[in-house]
Amino acid sequence: MSYDEQTLEGLTKDAAEIIGRYPVKRSALLPLLHLVQSIDGYVSPDGIAFCAEQVELTSAEVSAVATFYTQYKRRPNGEYAVGVCTNTLCAIMGGDEIYRQVSERLGVGHDETTADGKVTLERLECNAACDYAPVMMINWEFFDDQTPESALKVIDDILAGKAVVPTRGANTVASFKETSRVLAGFQDGRADEDQGIGEPTLAGLKVAKDQGWKEAGK
Amino acid sequence: MTDLTPVLSATWGAENSWTLDTYTNHGGYAGLKKALAMEPTDIVAAVKDSGLRGRGGAGFPTGMKWGFLPPDDGLPRYLVVNADESEPGTCKDIPTMLSAPHTLIEGVAITSFAIGCNHAFIYVRGEVVHVYRRLMKAVEEAYAAGHLGKNIHGTGFDLDVTVHAGAGAYICGEETALLDSLEGRRGQPRLKPPFPAVAGLYARPTVVNNVESIASVPAIIDRGVDWFTSMGTERSKGMGFFSLSGHVKNPGQYEAPLGITLRELLEMAGGMREGHELKFWTPGGSSTPIFTDEHLDTPLDYESVGAAGSMLGTRALQIFDETTCVVRAVTRWTEFYKHESCGKCTPCREGTYWLALILKRLEAGTGTEADIQQLLDTCDSILGRAFCALGDGATSCITSSVKLFKEEYEAHVTQGGCPFDHSASALFEYADASDAPAIEEAHA
Numbered sequence: 232m233s234y235d236e237q238t239l240e241g242l243t244k245d246a247a248e249i250i251g252r253y254p255v256k257r258s259a260l261l262p263l264l265h266l267v268q269s270i271d272g273y274v275s276p277d278g279i280a281f282c283a284e285q286v287e288l289t290s291a292e293v294s295a296v297a298t299f300y301t302q303y304k305r306r307p308n309g310e311y312a313v314g315v316c317t318n319t320l321c322a323i324m325g326g327d328e329i330y331r332q333v334s335e336r337l338g339v340g341h342d343e344t345t346a347d348g349k350v351t352l353e354r355l356e357c358n359a360a361c362d363y364a365p366v367m368m369i370n371w372e373f374f375d376d377q378t379p380e381s382a383l384k385v386i387d388d389i390l391a392g393k394a395v396v397p398t399r400g401a402n403t404v405a406s407f408k409e410t411s412r413v414l415a416g417f418q419d420g421r422a423d424e425d426q427g428i429g430e431p432t433l434a435g436l437k438v439a440k441d442q443g444w445k446e447a448g449k
Numbered sequence: 450m451t452d453l454t455p456v457l458s459a460t461w462g463a464e465n466s467w468t469l470d471t472y473t474n475h476g477g478y479a480g481l482k483k484a485l486a487m488e489p490t491d492i493v494a495a496v497k498d499s500g501l502r503g504r505g506g507a508g509f510p511t512g513m514k515w516g517f518l519p520p521d522d523g524l525p526r527y528l529v530v531n532a533d534e535s536e537p538g539t540c541k542d543i544p545t546m547l548s549a550p551h552t553l554i555e556g557v558a559i560t561s562f563a564i565g566c567n568h569a570f571i572y573v574r575g576e577v578v579h580v581y582r583r584l585m586k587a588v589e590e591a592y593a594a595g596h597l598g599k600n601i602h603g604t605g606f607d608l609d610v611t612v613h614a615g616a617g618a619y620i621c622g623e624e625t626a627l628l629d630s631l632e633g634r635r636g637q638p639r640l641k642p643p644f645p646a647v648a649g650l651y652a653r654p655t656v657v658n659n660v661e662s663i664a665s666v667p668a669i670i671d672r673g674v675d676w677f678t679s680m681g682t683e684r685s686k687g688m689g690f691f692s693l694s695g696h697v698k699n700p701g702q703y704e705a706p707l708g709i710t711l712r713e714l715l716e717m718a719g720g721m722r723e724g725h726e727l728k729f730w731t732p733g734g735s736s737t738p739i740f741t742d743e744h745l746d747t748p749l750d751y752e753s754v755g756a757a758g759s760m761l762g763t764r765a766l767q768i769f770d771e772t773t774c775v776v777r778a779v780t781r782w783t784e785f786y787k788h789e790s791c792g793k794c795t796p797c798r799e800g801t802y803w804l805a806l807i808l809k810r811l812e813a814g815t816g817t818e819a820d821i822q823q824l825l826d827t828c829d830s831i832l833g834r835a836f837c838a839l840g841d842g843a844t845s846c847i848t849s850s851v852k853l854f855k856e857e858y859e860a861h862v863t864q865g866g867c868p869f870d871h872s873a874s875a876l877f878e879y880a881d882a883s884d885a886p887a888i889e890e891a892h893a
Contacts, residue, residue: 325877359534361694438717
């Protein structure tokens with residue numbers, strides 16, 4: 232492992248906290264892999280060696296787990312993971328065309344990273360926001376109801392070094408590494424940030440209110 | 450007309466709806482208070498009597514699942530919440546956890562008390578960072594308020610809750626694959642039996658339930674079994690989310706008694722988008738056989754949807770109008786199953802690979818008539834022969850669409866291409882470039 236002393240010390244401290252959440256050490260492996268991504272921006276050979284040591288597995292066993300899951304990256308990821316949903320519903324509602332235009336603007340295809348290391352583009356599978364189709368995710372924040380224009384605007388802002396704001400979620404999109412740290416189970420104090428609740432989420436509630444319907448027995 | 454019944458979604462419109470304060474001000478944690486004064490076996494009995502069935506797709510009676518746990522042997526037993534919502538079309542658990550995470554936390558506390566669990570896990574998919582933030586914060590708030598932790602409200606009951614992020618794998622929604630994943634392994638399903646109730650997490654007795662199932666428990670305990678059974682149909686009790694997406698005017702979450710129909714839901718959602726008509730829809734996600742306008746009045750409960758040849762699944766109603774190419778839709782779903790097949794069993798791993806290959810050439814207009822039969826034969830080799838439900842689910846949209854829209858498959862063959870203008874299906878205008886070379890293969 233080539234981590235410097237300070238990095239290794241931090242990683243070791245965080246790893247102990249993660250392992251402490253589970254009755255059995257090995258359960259910590261998925262969050263630990265998110266943790267090493269928060270340092271290296273991907274699951275590096277160093278990261279694999281570190282995880283293996285922490286949960287007492289071989290590096291082959293850790294690699295076998297890491298390569299199973301799409302969120303663990305085998306090459307350095309861009310600062311922004313941009314994903315356009317091209318599963319059936321989003322694709323048909325316009326996701327295919329959004330992906331095509333975003334890919335053209337970035338000059339990269341699926342699972343490729345721009346030369347400046349800013350953006351890694353992905354064709355995403357369903358991200359559980361079908362009522363907001365077509366959907367784009369950036370570092371796992373929601374960009375709902377996209378059009379090619381709205382998506383390209385966000386992409387241009389990223390390329391220009393500006394912070395970007397999801398349609399639901401935090402006040403700004405955190406970097407890939409910062410997001411990975413949250414996914415390792417470390418709070419970043421942003422849970423109360425809010426871009427408002429979207430219309431589809433409240434659609435049924437609104438109809439019920441307009442009609443004066445109450446749940447049974449109320 | 451069936452009324453909507455907002456229960457889990459009742460507080461979503463409130464200011465800072467995700468906080469403990471808002472939840473408590475709207476009567477939250479009253480169910481936990483009641484539950485802690487009950488005998489655990491009475492809670493299990495109440496949930497059994499309520500008729501609550503698993504809201505994650507399979508529809509197995511929740512109380513019965515809890516009842517399968519062997520008698521307490523003094524060693525750990527676990528509750529694991531399946532929050533790995535990934536079935537295409539399904540989008541109900543994510544807004545629940547984003548807008549009212551305490552509904553789930555309260556359900557976790559009550560369920561854990563009922564089944565004698567002192568350490569519960571919430572396995573949430575990793576691709577929704579703000580949901581994960583909200584859940585972690587909610588757990589922290591619940592600890593501080595004494596709803597979790599040691600000696601909860603002086604009862605002597607201890608409960609720790611760990612929120613765990615997955616890392617992008619649809620198969621982890623299968624309960625035994627989820628357990629393997631939670632143990633730090635590749636997410637592959639386990640042979641059953643033994644079922645998780647007997648040997649689940651760390652080979653200990655484990656209950657695995659969907660978010661919506663667990664989030665429904667506090668209301669059942671607080672308001673009573675009779676209240677819950679007053680909603681729904683004879684064998685499909687209570688309320689549930691109906692998630693409308695696609696070519697409808699107002700897509701979104703509609704919380705209604707089971708047994709409501711698509712006709713009623715469509716009316717509430719403002720109908721199809723202007724100037725278009727319903728062509729086909731999924732009643733419960735992409736793994737459920739598709740329906741058409743013939744099924745507008747089919748009651749959306751487990752029995753009626755089953756009798757009509759599909760499954761209620763997750764009540765994910767993906768709705769497509771007449772501009773949509775069925776072959777395109779089915780091809781894309783099939784590519785998804787191919788990508789998500791875990792590789793453990795041959796029928797699913799090889800079968801989904803060949804299905805995607807055949808469908809892609811059919812969609813591109815380079816397939817043959819024989820390919821259509823080959824699709825059905827391949828589905829035959831998967832259905833009932835795969836290790837878990839992923840393989841079975843992969844065949845649903847193919848067999849049902851060939852049955853309902855065979856002429857559309859044939860048209861792709863005879864015309865040597867797709868007869869549809871894809872841009873007509875989109876929600877914005879653009880020039881259709883689908884005659885251009887196909888975009889690179891997904892997940893190559």
